[in-house]
Amino acid sequence: MRIRNTASFLVTLLILSLLGSLILMSGAIQNSGQFGALYPALLLSNSIGILVLMILIAANIFRLLKQLRAKEAGARLTLRMVIIFTVLAVVPVTIVYSFSLDFLRKGVDSWFDLQVSDALSDSLELSRESLELRTRQLLKQTEKMAEEMSRQSAELSALNLDALKRPSALLNSQHIPNPSRLDQMRSQNGAEELIIMSGDALVISSSEKSDLLPSLPSESIQSQVMQGQSYIGLNPSQSGDLFVRIAVKLNVNQNSPSQYFLHAIYPFSSRINNLTDRVEIAYAQYNELSYLREKLTLSFAMTLTLVLLFSIAAAVWAAFYSARRISAPIRDLAAGTAAIARGDYTKSLPVQSNDEIGFLVDSFNSMTNRIARARNQVEMQREYLDTLLSQLSSGVMALTNQNIITTLNPAAVKLLDLQQVDYKGGTIESLCRTNTHLNALEKELIPLINDSREDWQTQSTILAGEGSRELIFKGTKLKSDDRVPQDSLVIVVEDITAIIQGQRDAAWSEVARRLAHEIKNPLTPIQLATERLRLKYLTKLGKTDSKLLERLTRTIIQQVETMKTMVNSFSEYANVPVIRREKVDLRDLIEDTLDFFKTAYPKATIELKITEGIPEINADPLRLRQVFNNLIKNALEASSEIGGGHIIVSVREVEYIQSHYFEILISDYGTGIPDELIASIFEPYVTNKNKGSGLGLAIVKKIVEEHHGVVSLKNKTDQGVLVTIRFPITKSISALEVAE
């Protein structure tokens, strides 16, 4: 802004300087004596100044064209205003210019009147005739004097001319001509000077009215006279007065080798001098003006043209300046509107005037402030909603009517076990396809989403990283209104795995408890009765019968023992756990367990990878040992079927969906588990082994969950099974709890 003001000030200064310079130039034309010497410099400086103005205007035009090409706001308005201002300024100035030129030409012409010119010429001619008449009279007088002098030639011939060459000697010479006679003749004839000169330009004798040195004739005059032609000339004197110079040859002694002539100067009377002087001056001035006529007209025209160019250039520049100033607030308004369209509500425009445009700018600023405040409120509400959604344990998903995800809270990401966090902008279909474990969900969910029902609900099982997860999806359609810009769908996801599992576990516990109760009670009488039967009749029967009895009773007793063991297992599964927590070093516990199995399976390769710095945990060591026993035994049995057996046990600390866990991984290289069993492998009576109660993994799961952990199992892509146990650090076995 400061640079622009400085530039405008400089241009204004230039315009004022040019104006002053043009006034001086006009003065120089009209009065050469005052500013005449400055005229060329003024002309040049004015031309350069106008050229500079033209260049400035060209730069402005160039800038405006650039703005028009770029379709900048306010450019068209500026162009229109510049054109209007320019036309308004140029047209009247041009009309005035053309009329002025015409008046100028006619005005200058009017100075030179033909009659005046003729009168001046005639007066000059008259003066000349008059002077010539007088001059001829003076010539006759001079010739008369010459004749008189010639009669005295004898006397003259006696002059010692050599003495005359030396004036000092001449003064004392006895041959000095009688000056009184020469003076007498001069005064009688009204001459200023009378000089007798020899042919070789020596003054013989002279008589002057004044004491000044005589005005001698030039060599050409001397030469002319010596050839016998008298000289008569009208000359201006130093003071400007006219005088007549006459030279006449003296007819001295014909035999004399020297020749002489008389030189006379006659003044005119002051009256005649005044008159002739006035005629001379008037005619000379008129003649000079007449000669300068065209040049004067041209100079005036040039000055006028410069004034015209200056006026037009100044007007066009002023037009640009004014147009830019007027259009500046409108340009600012357009820029402000564009900023708002881009979403920038912080734009505030400067209020530079208190007119209607200033009022408009002020209103614009108020509007943007209100919009900015409203947007901030909306942003705050949105942030509040986001915070609320992020804190919800239920997953929330919002979809547009094109199934594009607009909202997906962290709980939804966690429940759906999504690999990425940000799915906004994508469709629900692409989300399901990207995450392979949701492929089945897509087939179930998409028809419901596309259904026209207002509300719907469905339950689905997904296979998450930690195992299968039971989820309930509840959909509600929102119709577009003032608050909702378009039709959309909100899906709330809830995890009911724990509820289902709890119900299932409770049912199994009830079954186990009843089985244990109903089966265990008759087993003891059966065993006792069988033993009594055996004791009473084994010795009384014959050899063959006693062998049969002994085999049958042994079988009954063995089966009863087996059933007791099985019933005890059920009983153990069904019992409400009693956890005896104490500080447990996870490394020691696992190493002890592995040492036992290394002895039992000497051919097997058992590796342990444990991260340094795993702290002690607060847990029931006996029950944890039971977990590791079951899992490692299963892994070794599975891998022993192929080769000697190879298992890897890893312990590490991991972060999974913003939570920290101790993670124990048990990996084997066995035959793996059939896919159809994977989902229910932790349920009682589910096993892929020929022997066993099918309660091992169910008990593992139960113990892990008693410690608030999770256990999962999956087939590895290459070979074998990977069992993962995660104990959350923030729960009961955390390091903090250990510290207590």
Next chain:
Amino acid sequence: MHIYRFLTILSVSISSVALFSHSAMAAPDIKFLSVESQLSNNILSITADAEVGLAKDPTEALQSGVPLFFDLHIEILRNRKYIWDRDLFKTKYTYSLQRHTLSKKYVLKNLITDTQQVHSSIAKALESLGQIRKLAVIDIEELTDRKNLVIAIQLELKISALPAPMMPLAYVSPQWHISSRKYKSKLDL
């Protein structure tokens, strides 16, 4: 970018016109034939002969009553071997030449000495202008060091003394650029 190109073309054009004008102005119409210096009573005077010519336009102006002014520049310089000469003294005599209409004569005036000569023709007046006789220049007592001195003389028509309407055309017209080259002569004192 276009504005810069325009300014470049403009400056080149102006330079070309200036160079052309300068070369046109450089042609001398006054030529010094001889320059002599004399020393008398410690006063250095100069005698020179020059041929002075007038082109058609100045002659026409003179005949129309426009006075012409001539400047006779006299300089005393110290000649230096490797750098330009140093000015020690400068003086200027101005002459006016004007037609006296009534007497049909041409009056040549030395405006400094206030002396005048009247001639019947322009040729004779110009011839007289070219005859510089014993024109006093300087009292040599003013020159402290009198070694390697050079006297330079130049006669030129004074355009700035013309009537204002004539000046613009006179400045650009070669006819009005009447000047001699600077005639230099060694000065032995």
